[in-house]
Amino acid sequence: MAHEATHDLHDDHHEPQGFFQRWVMSTNHKDIGTLYLIFSLTMFFIGGSFAMVIRAELFKPGLQLVQPYFFNEMTTMHALVMIFGAIMPAFVGLGNWMIPLMIGAPDMALPRMNNLSFWILPFAFALLLSTLFLPGGGPAGGWTMYGGYIVQPPAGPPLSLQTGSLAYAVFAIHLMGISSIMGAINIIATILNMRAPGMDLLKMPVFVWSWLITAFLLIAVMPVLAGAVTMLLTDKYFGTSFFNPHGGGDPVLYQHVFWFFGHPEVYIMILPAFGIVSEVIPTFARKPIFGYRAMVYAIACIAFLSFIVWAHHMFAVGLPLGADIFFMYATMLIAVPTGVKVFNWVATMWGGSMTFETPMLFAIAFVILFTIGGFSGLMLALVPADFQYHDTYFVVAHFHYVLVTGAAFAIMAATYYWLPKWTGHMYNEFWGKVHFWCSVVFVNVLFFPQHFLGLAGMPRRIPDYNVAFADFNMMSSIGGFLFGASQLIFLGVIVHCAFFSKKKATDRVWEGARGLEWTLSSPPPHHSFTVPPVVRDEELAHGHADD
Amino acid sequence: MTSRVACGQQSQQRRTGVRRTVTVLAIVVGVFYLLSFAQILLMK
Amino acid sequence: MTSGSIRTNRAGPHGDRIRPGHRRTTGIRRAVAASSALVLALAAGLAQAAPKPWQLNMERGVTTWSGEPYFLNNVALGVCVVIGLLVFGAMFIAMFRFRKSRGAVAEKWAHNTTVEIIWTAIPVVILVVLAWMSTGGLVSFANTTGSQMTVKVTGYQWKWRYDYVDYQGKAVSKVGYMSKLDALSDKTRQLDSGMDPYAVKTGDENTYLLDVDKPLVLPIHTKIRFVITSDDVIHSWWVPAFGWKMDAIPGLVNTAWTNINEAGTYRGQCAELCGQDHGFMPIVVKAVSQEDFAKWLAAQEQASAAPAAADGPATAQVAPPAPGGKG
Known part of the structure; x- marks a missing residue:
């Protein structure tokens, strides 16, 4: 965002840069973080427009707007764009911007690689989105790309499935994976080596901790995804039969491999959100986070459990009884550390001195609505009940509660929280609050009725439905349109803050803010902490080792 | 340019640390990729 | 539908190819008509399990396990x-x-x-x-042991095939048929059809996208074992009133069981994305008493035995109006 103000603060050891040099060749963590965030916002609106198509078609029974195949393309692309294009790059952008500032490092450990890992993304998404214009259309097998669907050899009518989109999608996923892995290596190397003297691991902000753990998850699972989609590719183009039953392959194997990646992936999209909320709530409660160590251990524990629960996405494939039981128990265990986190956030508020600026509102909404998503997650873990819930709108409601009101709300909280620090100007609090209230009301109108639809028996990924589902679908669609429109307010607030706001932000910005990033000016100098800062424990949010 | 890029790693100690971390992580990623793709070769 | 006839030959040559107009099938026609009437009569006033407007919670279901x-x-x-x-x-x-x-x-x-x-x-x-x-x-x-009946369910893009394997310890001879979306729903659901989904009714119940040409007929108070598989891509067989869904996976056979307590019509849908018409392959189960089921099954067996003797393969596999399909 606007760095005009920062130009004159540049260190004097380099010459003024042109636009191209500044933004395309940048090795500066702040500029790359900004690029990531802008990219993510763009993808948020592109993926959101796909969601609008979906909700418009589902507005009432009967097909009014799109063919079923195009509907499937929309659900598939909506998921891929939102997961890999909006949520993940937003967290990487926030990490890029904030981690060096929070640990007192001058930049990321590997600035050139940082540039590369960002610039891969626009190309990856250009590839992915271009498939929509291919003859035959884009991938339409759902974001999970279950092999049995895609590699099916031409047999009768579904010739439209046999498009070249798989190759594009797989290549795009490889690129995203490489980008994520480079980003993750960079973050780990930065956190482990670049901390200012005195910034012990257990004095780091929870956000930094959450990113450290997330980065390990990324490193562990991205290669698995790469392997899985490559096997899909060879099945389709090189005559192998990993997953193709017509050649003796096993379609369920794909699901195992995919979800071995997929479940850690969903935690990759939520752990940094935990970190953000753990920064925002203490700031506005003016009280240190409750149980700092428990929070860190809970994140680590959730990350570990994420590797042993993958088959809970597959309870309907006919797993052996023992596997059903194991994955059910393991999945239920996740409720314990997650519960600890929620309780600790509440305990942080208890006895505080709270004010309710926009970031705090989003953080509180996160705690409540993410917990609702967690509740439905617990219900989904119970295998016999999951036999009913599986692949219905109940699941759709569940993961949108954890991803939209969870991850996306946390990203919005982070944006409002750090935007004054980034731009040096305050955003408009009134419009921020309007954005919050519109979002929080409409997102519930959008997703809460989907629980009922799922319980009543509406499957996922269908373009049309029986009239019994009509009322809640119409309600959901109205909520969807309004939620989508509310995000234009978000865009407006950001643009206003970056380019037009007259109100200068103070260095600390928020009265209760603690941590190294607030000791810098707003906006921070282009090159900050070129000399490692002296870390004083009382400046840190968690400076006391006995917490 | 170069001097600016490297400014994140002022001390020799940091440089060694970063190098070591990245080497380990690169090996880990390499092994994971290898495992993932070895399936393809072995099963074929 | 005609494109599916090749598929049918592979899956099993019988059952789904009876058509009332076929010569030398008068007896069959009579048998089918009789069983249809029977099931129709039974279905009147029996349990209907289909989603209801403004339904808030899961349904209790109608089986011993649901x-x-x-x-x-x-x-x-x-x-x-x-x-x-x-x-x-x-x-x-x-x-x-x-x-x-x-x-x-x-x-x-x-x-x-x-x-x-x-x-x-x-x-x-x-x-x-x-x-x-x-x-x-x-x-x-x-625990699928101790079942008194076996039904094989096969998923196709985008219809289901039901084959009766055995009943009360006896192998069932050649009873099996395709079950696909009913014609009225299919016409209505086309893009810009101009037809009203609210007008697709069976009795006074709206069955838009939830009705088939030929339902699966099952006896009540019988432990029925399903063997579920697919011929092309992954589908999932789901009747909410039974309390479970099970993926139909090509190259694999899954098993599940049910024991229905009440006669009635139970509706469900495919629950795994299986291509463009994933949303248009419903499942309808018609549960009848054991006596009625035995009669229906006998009629079906008789019907399928006759065209086997008849000359020439059936040219169309369009089944006769299902026994009680619109009941």
Whole structure:
């Protein structure tokens, strides 16, 4: 965002840069973080427009707007764009911007690689989105790309499935994976080596901790995804039969491999959100986070459990009884550390001195609505009940509660929280609050009725439905349109803050803010902490080792 | 340019640390990729 | 539909190819008509399990097992609501009491081992109870032994095939047929058809996208074992009233069982994305009494035996109006 103000603060050891040099060749963590965030916002609106198509078609029974195949393309692309294009790059952008500032490092450990890992993304998404214009259309097998669907050899009518989109999608996923892995290596190397003297691991902000753990998850699972989609590719183009039953392959194997990646992936999209909320709530409660160590251990524990629960996405494939039981128990265990986190956030508020600026509102909404998503997650873990819930709108409601009101709300909280620090100007609090209230009301109108639809028996990924589902679908669609429109307010607030706001932000910005990033000016100098800062424990949010 | 890029790693100690971390992580990623793709070769 | 006839030959040459107009099939026609009338008569006033407008919760289901998910769902929902009220209640109290605008001064503590142990331990206890309850249901679901009947379910893009394998210990001879979306729904669901989904009715019940040309007919009070597979891509066979869904996976055979308590018509849909018409391959189960089922099955067997003797393959596999399909 606007760095005009920062130009004159540049260190004097380099010459003024042109636009191209500044933004395309940048090795500066702040500029790359900004690029990531802008990219993510763009993808948020592109993926959101796909969601609008979906909700418009589902507005009432009967097909009014799109063919079923195009509907499937929309659900598939909506998921891929939102997961890999909006949520993940937003967290990487926030990490890029904030981690060096929070640990007192001058930049990321590997600035050139940082540039590369960002610039891969626009190309990856250009590839992915271009498939929509291919003859035959884009991938339409759902974001999970279950092999049995895609590699099916031409047999009768579904010739439209046999498009070249798989190759594009797989290549795009490889690129995203490489980008994520480079980003993750960079973050780990930065956190482990670049901390200012005195910034012990257990004095780091929870956000930094959450990113450290997330980065390990990324490193562990991205290669698995790469392997899985490559096997899909060879099945389709090189005559192998990993997953193709017509050649003796096993379609369920794909699901195992995919979800071995997929479940850690969903935690990759939520752990940094935990970190953000753990920064925002203490700031506005003016009280240190409750149980700092428990929070860190809970994140680590959730990350570990994420590797042993993958088959809970597959309870309907006919797993052996023992596997059903194991994955059910393991999945239920996740409720314990997650519960600890929620309780600790509440305990942080208890006895505080709270004010309710926009970031705090989003953080509180996160705690409540993410917990609702967690509740439905617990219900989904119970295998016999999951036999009913599986692949219905109940699941759709569940993961949108954890991803939209969870991850996306946390990203919005982070944006409002750090935007004054980034731009040096305050955003408009009134419009921020309007954005919050519109979002929080409409997102519930959008997703809460989907629980009922799922319980009543509406499957996922269908373009049309029986009239019994009509009322809640119409309600959901109205909520969807309004939620989508509310995000234009978000865009407006950001643009206003970056380019037009007259109100200068103070260095600390928020009265209760603690941590190294607030000791810098707003906006921070282009090159900050070129000399490692002296870390004083009382400046840190968690400076006391006995917490 | 170069001097600016490297400014994140002022001390020799940091440089060694970063190098070591990245080497380990690169090996880990390499092994994971290898495992993932070895399936393809072995099963074929 | 005609494109599917090749497929039908592979899957099994009989059952789905009876058509009333075929010569030398008068007897069959009579048998089919008789069984249709029978089922139609039975269906009147019997249980209907289909989604209802404004339905808020899962249905109880109609089988000996379907209470398990329903019960678990309700218990888990209750537990979640109670925990939710406590946690959110505490949050709202905190947000009210500890506001800066009310002069609240932040306290310094950030740690309390006792409460942390308590709120780690209590969820563990709740989870153990929930786990114990769901394990029972899971074990009983996995036990497909002692079944009195076997039905093979095969998924196709985008229809289902049902083959009756055995009934009461006796192999069933060549009874099997395709079951696909009914013609009226299919016409209505086309893009810009201009037809009203609300007008697709069976009796006074709206069956838009939830009706088939030929339902699966099953006896009640019988432990029925399903063997479920697919001929092309992954599908999932789901009748909510039975309480479970099971993926139909090409190259694999899954098993599940049910024991229906009440006669009636139960509707479901494919529950795994299987291509463009995934949303248009419903499932309808017609549950009838054992006596009626035996009669229906005998009629079907007789009907399928006759065209085997008849000359030439059937040119169309369009089945006769299903026995009670519109009942």
